[in-house]
Amino acid sequence: MSTVLSARSVTIEAATGAGPVKLVHDVNLDIREGEILGLIGESGSGKTTAARAIVGLLERNVRVSSGEIALRGKTISSPEVDDFRNVRGSEIGMVFQSASMSLNPLMKVGKQLKEVVRRHQRHLSRQQITERLDQVLRQMGFTDPARVLASFPHQLSGGMRQRVSIALAVVTNPAVVIADECTSALDVTTQAEVVQLLRSLTTDSRTAMLFVTHDLMLAQDLCSRIAVMYAGQIIETGDAREVVSNPRHPYTRALLAAIPTWGEEEIQGIEGSPPRVAADWQGCRFAPRCPVARDECTRTRIGWTPTGTRSGARCLIVEEEEPESSGSMLDHV
Amino acid sequence: MVAGRTILDVKALSIVHPGRRGKPASTAVDGVDLSVGAGEIVGVVGESGSGKTSLAMAVLGLGRTTSGSIDVDGIVPGPRLPLDQRAAIQMVFQDPHGSLDPRQSIGRGLRELRRLHKARTGWISDEDLLSRVGLSGDVLTRLPHQISGGQAQRVSIARALLLRPTLLLADEPTSALDVSVQAQILRLLKGLRDEEGLTILFISHDLAVVRSVCDRVYVMKSGRVVESGRTGEVLERPQHPYTQALLAAVPGGDARIPGLEAPAAEAPQVLRDELSQSRLATAGETA
Numbered sequence: 001m002s003t004v005l006s007a008r009s010v011t012i013e014a015a016t017g018a019g020p021v022k023l024v025h026d027v028n029l030d031i032r033e034g035e036i037l038g039l040i041g042e043s044g045s046g047k048t049t050a051a052r053a054i055v056g057l058l059e060r061n062v063r064v065s066s067g068e069i070a071l072r073g074k075t076i077s078s079p080e081v082d083d084f085r086n087v088r089g090s091e092i093g094m095v096f097q098s099a100s101m102s103l104n105p106l107m108k109v110g111k112q113l114k115e116v117v118r119r120h121q122r123h124l125s126r127q128q129i130t131e132r133l134d135q136v137l138r139q140m141g142f143t144d145p146a147r148v149l150a151s152f153p154h155q156l157s158g159g160m161r162q163r164v165s166i167a168l169a170v171v172t173n174p175a176v177v178i179a180d181e182c183t184s185a186l187d188v189t190t191q192a193e194v195v196q197l198l199r200s201l202t203t204d205s206r207t208a209m210l211f212v213t214h215d216l217m218l219a220q221d222l223c224s225r226i227a228v229m230y231a232g233q234i235i236e237t238g239d240a241r242e243v244v245s246n247p248r249h250p251y252t253r254a255l256l257a258a259i260p261t262w263g264e265e266e267i268q269g270i271e272g273s274p275p276r277v278a279a280d281w282q283g284c285r286f287a288p289r290c291p292v293a294r295d296e297c298t299r300t301r302i303g304w305t306p307t308g309t310r311s312g313a314r315c316l317i318v319e320e321e322e323p324e325s326s327g328s329m330l331d332h333v
Numbered sequence: 334m335v336a337g338r339t340i341l342d343v344k345a346l347s348i349v350h351p352g353r354r355g356k357p358a359s360t361a362v363d364g365v366d367l368s369v370g371a372g373e374i375v376g377v378v379g380e381s382g383s384g385k386t387s388l389a390m391a392v393l394g395l396g397r398t399t400s401g402s403i404d405v406d407g408i409v410p411g412p413r414l415p416l417d418q419r420a421a422i423q424m425v426f427q428d429p430h431g432s433l434d435p436r437q438s439i440g441r442g443l444r445e446l447r448r449l450h451k452a453r454t455g456w457i458s459d460e461d462l463l464s465r466v467g468l469s470g471d472v473l474t475r476l477p478h479q480i481s482g483g484q485a486q487r488v489s490i491a492r493a494l495l496l497r498p499t500l501l502l503a504d505e506p507t508s509a510l511d512v513s514v515q516a517q518i519l520r521l522l523k524g525l526r527d528e529e530g531l532t533i534l535f536i537s538h539d540l541a542v543v544r545s546v547c548d549r550v551y552v553m554k555s556g557r558v559v560e561s562g563r564t565g566e567v568l569e570r571p572q573h574p575y576t577q578a579l580l581a582a583v584p585g586g587d588a589r590i591p592g593l594e595a596p597a598a599e600a601p602q603v604l605r606d607e608l609s610q611s612r613l614a615t616a617g618e619t620a
Binding site: 042043158187188189190191192195214215216217218220221244254255257258259260261262266267268269270273 | 380381481482483511512513514515516517519520538539540541542544545568578579581582583584585
């Protein structure tokens with residue numbers, strides 16, 4: 001399986017009145033063909049910023065200050081690649097949280113889909129475009145594509161609208177789909193439908209997917225691998241089931257303990273709140289809230305400790321538990 | 334746990350929203366019976382459009398009712414209730430920042446409540462009130478944008494507590510919060526019930542949250558209560574197909590719900606098909 005999308009030591013900074021602050025620090029990711037990587041984090045952890053950097057949709061005052069994002073080995077994050085329009089939409093598709101925000105309310109679904117195909121696949125004839133739209137809507141679980149094509153977004157239910165916006169993202173057969181909280185606004189049963197759809201999309205079309213979410217349990221269901229973010233850094237990665245059943249980083253453990261379970265045990269909140277954005281910092285960002293933190297946690301630079309071929313954590317305690325590792329390898333995921 | 338007296342008693346409640354511009358009227362709540370005993374936390378779960386918010390608005394006296402009755406410890410909620418009786422039913426909303434005045438400091442907001450409800454609010458100082466919800470007196474001088482979402486939700490709960498409500502309505506009180514903060518708020522509500530006997534009607538779409546705080550639960554679908562009972566029983570041995578489908582759709586269900594074997598999305602596939610078809614059919618009518 002080849003790597004489709006990779007991020008190497010990506011740091012993202014925002015310019016503010018008080019100087020630059022780091023929103024995302026030293027992020028490494030690899031997504032292979034047909035793989036779904038779950039990017040997990042709470043509000044403000046930098047997960048959406050990281051995802052937006054990949055599609056080149058950062059705010060004006062925010063930029064990738066170091067590191068590299070590459071699509072099939074070709075850099076797409078450097079300032080010279082300013083023509084993102086040819087990459088976005090054809091090579092990378094994006095699905096947002098709110099379908100009603102990503103669809104034009106004044107345009108029928110058919111016209112919106114056609115617009116994307118015409119922009120990126122000019123060689124297709126009218127007949128071929130019609131066939132492609134029919135095919136993509138059937139893939140999205142619609143039994144009567146013609147009716148959907150002739151509908152305005154407001155004439156569809158929330159779940160149908162979200163499936164249409166996924167169709168918009170995948171109609172050009174992109175190599176990667178970035179889905180940012182794309183099921184969070186849906187009811188659970190509708191969410192289950194959309195999740196099923198995303199799963200079949202990656203197995204059938206071999207699309208690589210970055211699934212950004214705050215919901216660790218949802219990520220465990222859908223994703224092959226998980227990367228957990230805290231305060232702008234990836235603090236743990238690994239096989240999805242493995243991370244949930246055997247979390248290594250204290251933050252991942254705390255996060256799991258905070259999720260209401262079905263048993264009788266009390267749920268545990270995490271005391272305190274995440275640190276504010278800063279220009280730079282020393283030590284572990286979770287240390288002030290960490291139940292097992294020691295003095296050195298706030299003083300030393302915390303390296304990455306591989307715990308398997310494609311898993312690891314950013315924690316001194318994990319480093320001690322893994323005797324062979326040096327704690328300095330950069331190749332995270 | 335209906336050992337104490339009944340605080341909220343809803344009988345055969347129906348709410349029909351009249352159709353506008355030639356559209357047919359829609360029934361939001363359809364013959365609902367529901368009760369909450371003193372010191373109980375009772376959950377109402379359902380998806381969008383199930384009628385749970387229409388029900389809450391009616392209990393609060395803000396929404397219309399078409400037939401049936403609502404009784405909150407001898408008070409019949411409605412828009413013309415005297416100020417003191419209105420204060421007996423308090424509400425905590427989903428978006429904590431949305432329910433606080435952005436230009437009013439937390440302390441000034443509390444002073445306003447004390448001025449309006451002199452007789453009800455003399456029982457506790459601001460500092461003691463805030464410490465009951467786990468906040469320090471420092472927040473009194475802050476404006477809502479200067480505190481976090483979790484802190485703002487604690488302030489909303491404190492504001493409700495100040496008026497010594499006989500019933501607290503919590504409509505999705507943790508849905509806008511991060512999971513680590515959600516856990517703190519759920520513990521707080523549970524603690525207030527355990528220590529002060531607060532009575533809570535807890536509206537949520539999240540079955541796991543309801544499972545962790547509610548004594549009893551009502552499952553609503555299309556305006557009707559399809560199943561009710563003790564939370565443990567309803568969620569562990571669901572009888573109604575809709576409750577079963579809801580449970581099957583909970584992310585990580587197989588890991589979190591004992592006895593549910595198949596991975597969530599694959600679970601009762603027949604039911605999910607049925608559900609999605611009914612949804613497609615309804616959408617088809619408008620399309």
